[in-house]
Amino acid sequence: MVQTERDGKAPSPFAQPSNQPRAPHPRVGGAAVAGRVGHRRRIAASLNPTPKVKRPMRRADRLFRLIDRLRPGKLTTARKLAEAMEVSERTIYRDIAHLQASGVPIEGEAGLGYMMRDGYDLPPLMFTEEEIIALTVGARMVRTWGGSAMVRGAESALEKITAVLPDTTRARAERLRFEAWATRPLDPQTRDMIDMVEVAIKSPDRLHLAYKDDKARATDRIVRPLGLWFWGSVWTLVAWCELRNDFRMFRLDRIDAAKSLGIYTPQDDQTLKAFYASEYLCDQRRKDTETHHSG
Numbered sequence: 001m002v003q004t005e006r007d008g009k010a011p012s013p014f015a016q017p018s019n020q021p022r023a024p025h026p027r028v029g030g031a032a033v034a035g036r037v038g039h040r041r042r043i044a045a046s047l048n049p050t051p052k053v054k055r056p057m058r059r060a061d062r063l064f065r066l067i068d069r070l071r072p073g074k075l076t077t078a079r080k081l082a083e084a085m086e087v088s089e090r091t092i093y094r095d096i097a098h099l100q101a102s103g104v105p106i107e108g109e110a111g112l113g114y115m116m117r118d119g120y121d122l123p124p125l126m127f128t129e130e131e132i133i134a135l136t137v138g139a140r141m142v143r144t145w146g147g148s149a150m151v152r153g154a155e156s157a158l159e160k161i162t163a164v165l166p167d168t169t170r171a172r173a174e175r176l177r178f179e180a181w182a183t184r185p186l187d188p189q190t191r192d193m194i195d196m197v198e199v200a201i202k203s204p205d206r207l208h209l210a211y212k213d214d215k216a217r218a219t220d221r222i223v224r225p226l227g228l229w230f231w232g233s234v235w236t237l238v239a240w241c242e243l244r245n246d247f248r249m250f251r252l253d254r255i256d257a258a259k260s261l262g263i264y265t266p267q268d269d270q271t272l273k274a275f276y277a278s279e280y281l282c283d284q285r286r287k288d289t290e291t292h293h294s295g
Contacts, residue, residue, distance in 0.1 A: 077111075201226065
């Protein structure tokens with residue numbers, strides 16, 4: 001049907017029947033029209049982006065994580081494993097059955113939980129790039145600020161980790177440019193002192209210290225080492241001081257000499273846990289005092 005006159009105006013001679021598709025404008029080609037449509041669609045997509053679908057974990061990676069979580073001596077239910085790995089409990093049961101059939105010594109049953117039998121050697125760990133960066137940076141910081149034994153342990157661990165990495169991941173790890181530099185490097189005596197105190201904490205051994213305070217006054221102390229704290233450039237020893245009969249902190253770079261006095265039996269009120277509790281009480285008293293004075 002041809003357009004008729006409307007509002008007193010004559011129809012255009014170029015008018016087309018209404019039941020036929022409209023032709024493109026003479027100055028605009030069909031490709032340009034399609035381009036404009038595509039451009040509008042891209043704008044709409046940018047304003048309303050399609051949510052990214054999370055890709056499921058590969059089964060091999062999932063099985064490895066499952067082995068890693070089933071540590072010896074730690075009973076874990078299928079529900080907790082499913083929540084941690086973001087899969088269904090049925091998937092966990094299926095994976096455990098597959099691992100058991102493959103010879104992995106997993107013990108337990110549905111409803112009670114599962115655990116790895118003691119003595120099982122886990123396969124080499126696989127690390128993400130973020131984990132490799134964290135381990136590398138940590139090892140290099142230990143190399144700068146740690147004791148001699150810590151440095152050897154960090155370097156040995158990095159060698160073992162690098163040895164089992166895939167080629168592409170190993171190449172990325174070797175390209176890392178993270179270093180830890182010290183304006184005042186640790187001297188060999190402080191490094192050896194870190195090692196000695198670390199051994200005393202693990203034993204646990206009493207130590208005789210030849211110490212100098214902040215005013216360079218010499219003093220002898222017999223201490224029960226509890227922990228090592230690092231303050232960015234200084235190591236301190238948290239210990240029970242037998243002279244003061246209380247907790248004390250000693251800077252390792254002020255210890256002139258140390259001698260082991262043998263193993264001691266820890267007392268409940270002389271542990272690191274007791275130290276934290278006493279520090280917490282001191283903080284609470286200080287806050288109460290400040291609140292009382294401000295009120």
